[in-house]
Amino acid sequence: MYEIFFRKFNDRVGLTREEEELIKQFLTPKKLRKKQYLLQEGDVCKHVAFVEKGALKAYTVDEGGTEHIVQFALEGWTISDLYSFLTGEPATYNIDALEDAELVLISKSAHEELLQQFPKYETYIRLQITGAYIALQKRLTSIISQPLEERYSNFLALYPNIAQRVPQHMIASYMGLTPETLSRVRSRISARK
Amino acid sequence: MYEIFFRKFNDRVGLTREEEELIKQFLTPKKLRKKQYLLQEGDVCKHVAFVEKGALKAYTVDEGGTEHIVQFALEGWTISDLYSFLTGEPATYNIDALEDAELVLISKSAHEELLQQFPKYETYIRLQITGAYIALQKRLTSIISQPLEERYSNFLALYPNIAQRVPQHMIASYMGLTPETLSRVRSRISARK
DNA sequence: AAAAGGCATTGATTTATGTCAATGAAAATG
DNA sequence: CATTTTCATTGACATAAATCAATGCCTTTT
Numbered sequence: 370m371y372e373i374f375f376r377k378f379n380d381r382v383g384l385t386r387e388e389e390e391l392i393k394q395f396l397t398p399k400k401l402r403k404k405q406y407l408l409q410e411g412d413v414c415k416h417v418a419f420v421e422k423g424a425l426k427a428y429t430v431d432e433g434g435t436e437h438i439v440q441f442a443l444e445g446w447t448i449s450d451l452y453s454f455l456t457g458e459p460a461t462y463n464i465d466a467l468e469d470a471e472l473v474l475i476s477k478s479a480h481e482e483l484l485q486q487f488p489k490y491e492t493y494i495r496l497q498i499t500g501a502y503i504a505l506q507k508r509l510t511s512i513i514s515q516p517l518e519e520r521y522s523n524f525l526a527l528y529p530n531i532a533q534r535v536p537q538h539m540i541a542s543y544m545g546l547t548p549e550t551l552s553r554v555r556s557r558i559s560a561r562k
Numbered sequence: 563m564y565e566i567f568f569r570k571f572n573d574r575v576g577l578t579r580e581e582e583e584l585i586k587q588f589l590t591p592k593k594l595r596k597k598q599y600l601l602q603e604g605d606v607c608k609h610v611a612f613v614e615k616g617a618l619k620a621y622t623v624d625e626g627g628t629e630h631i632v633q634f635a636l637e638g639w640t641i642s643d644l645y646s647f648l649t650g651e652p653a654t655y656n657i658d659a660l661e662d663a664e665l666v667l668i669s670k671s672a673h674e675e676l677l678q679q680f681p682k683y684e685t686y687i688r689l690q691i692t693g694a695y696i697a698l699q700k701r702l703t704s705i706i707s708q709p710l711e712e713r714y715s716n717f718l719a720l721y722p723n724i725a726q727r728v729p730q731h732m733i734a735s736y737m738g739l740t741p742e743t744l745s746r747v748r749s750r751i752s753a754r755k
Numbered sequence: 756a757a758a759a760g761g762c763a764t765t766g767a768t769t770t771a772t773g774t775c776a777a778t779g780a781a782a783a784t785g
Numbered sequence: 786c787a788t789t790t791t792c793a794t795t796g797a798c799a800t801a802a803a804t805c806a807a808t809g810c811c812t813t814t815t
Contacts, residue, residue, distance in 0.1 A: 729761085729762065729763090730762080730763065731761095731762070731763080741762085741763075741764095742763090742764080742765085744763095745763060745764055745765080746764090746765090748763095748764095749764080749765090
């Protein structure tokens with residue numbers, strides 16, 4: 370239980386067995402069936418979720434009912450509406466499962482206690498959020514500066530596992546495109562080779 | 563000296579006078595003239611810069627010579643090529659001054675020592691990067707889900723000070739648009755009112 | 756004060772992307 | 786196993802954005 374979570378944690382900051390046991394006290398396991406919500410827009414986000422197994426997506430829905438995918442999360446990734454989690458404001462994102470999933474949940478109170486009692490947790494969180502920030506900045510840079518074909522090729526190179534497990538229309542949504550446009554980008558790429 | 567830096571620091575984690583003096587040992591002031599580089603693509607980013615005065619931009623330049631602005635930084639903001647700073651890899655961004663500027667620099671070694679010796683610095687950094695992450699996520703969500711007019715209106719509402727001080731073609735660049743398109747977006751908005 | 760450069764706007768045109776609709780294949784469901 | 790659904794692709798067309806070019810207005814420089 371919590372294997373991947375502690376592997377990641379250990380990669381970032383070394384832990385003794387005892388420390389691991391201490392941290393486990395603050396974690397809650399949760400299973401999610403495909404299509405089940407972890408969070409709905411308007412609710413307050415009560416947890417940060419670490420994915421042990423399966424796949425989730427975070428997204429908004431516009432007035433026309435179209436989904437816009439903000440983030441995917443596979444094994445080893447963390448997903449949440451961080452703004453809502455930290456401020457207690459209603460969430461602006463929905464989060465649900467693309468596949469049956471097993472999660473490790475950290476509640477707000479667990480998060481706060483760990484931060485106070487356990488310096489290594491703060492370091493873990495700092496490194497975690499720093500990595501997420503850098504990844505997001507790269508994604509944004511790609512959007513504003515690269516042509517579509519390169520953006521998509523980059524995506525494939527960076528996240529081959531997402532490309533394999535997630536339907537293409539969701540990747541289109543993640544890229545801010547319609548499914549038809551992504552399909553045409555793909556055919557242009559394969560024509561060029 | 564360092565007034566805004568310590569005001570921000572104090573807002574996030576309280577500091578005594580002594581702690582402030584201790585941290586000051588690790589900081590370096592730097593002035594930059596308008597158009598002067600803080601960082602050039604290809605060089606390793608040696609510092610994180612906090613803006614005490616003036617304005618900077620971080621950007622990439624594509625094959626055609628067009629600038630794509632990744633970030634602005636006014637007083638109270640922090641700017642860097644964080645990936646390059648943390649890994650020692652060559653920077654992918656350029657950073658230069660839009661106006662004469664006064665900066666507070668934190669070198670890699672200062673950063674590492676502060677992290678080790680001074681838990682409040684780690685907390686400061688964690689809160690700093692968390693805020694930056696949330697802001698970036700909102701920007702990205704806006705790009706993939708909102709029509710241009712709303713994106714621009716949001717930008718104006720969120721950063722009126724940037725809109726005032728920065729030429730519009732740079733805001734267009736920041737939004738991933740041509741200056742002509744932004745101009746037309748603006749005229750459509752004012753026509754609607 | 757004159758000249759030069761940077762800047763925002765507008766128009767005409769091209770190119771890229773979105774929309775609507777249809778099809779066939781594949782996957783999920785009962 | 787049959788029947789729905791979901792999905793990716795393709796075509797025709799509409800809309801949006803980029804490009805190219807010109808203009809006038811500031812601001813900076815000389």
